[in-house]
Every structure is written in C-alpha cells, then in structure tokens.
Amino acid sequence: MNPNPPDRNVTGGEAAQAIPPRPEAVYPFDARGVAKRFRHAAIFGALEALVEGETMRFVNDHDPLPLLRQIAAHFGATVAVEYRHQAAEGVVIDFIKQA
Secondary structure: OOOOOOOOOOOHHHHHHHOOOOOOOEEEEEHHHOOHHHHHHHHHHHHHHOOOOOEEEEEEOOOOHHHHHHHHHHHHHHEEEEEEEEEOOEEEEEEEEOO
16 A cells, blocks of 8 residues: 555645755745744745755845845855845845855
8 A cells, every 4th residue: 555645735844855856946935924033943944945046035124234244254165146136125046055
C-alpha cells in the first residue's frame, strides 16, 4: 500500500519534504507586512532557506541600505542583489542565491 496516496494533504514539515525546491523559483517576500521588530530575522531566515539558483523577490517601502550591508557582511558573494524597481514609494529587490 502506498504510504503517501496522491489525495493526502501534507502540512508543516511534511510539505517542505514533499515538494522539492525549484532552482529557478522566485519567492515573494513583502517586508511591508512584517512587524518591524521581526523584519531582519524573517529576511535572514528566508535567505538562509534559499537553495542555489532560487530568488527571493523583496518588496519594501524604502531602500534598505543598512540591511543590504548586513546581508553582504553575512552572506558575502553567496547572495546576489539586483534592483528590479526603485522609486519614492519603495523598492523591489531580487536576492539570488549563488553557489
């Protein structure tokens, strides 16, 4: 008997194991919806979870220059930064996990 029938709902840790990461995937992260006191921890956690080739598309209401310096210091060349949109109302930045 198949222990994982196709109609079985998976949740939590099972879901992470059931769906393999896609290297070309782009995952949205809208920092505007995260409480300020949790933002940096949430962002660093999300970046740690990326595998090579995956992208976190980051949206924020301002250009996070101090955060970018922290990311560069922590991740070095393993996370590339590409601005997708930069305007007075906010930014969209792709963080791409490198080898």
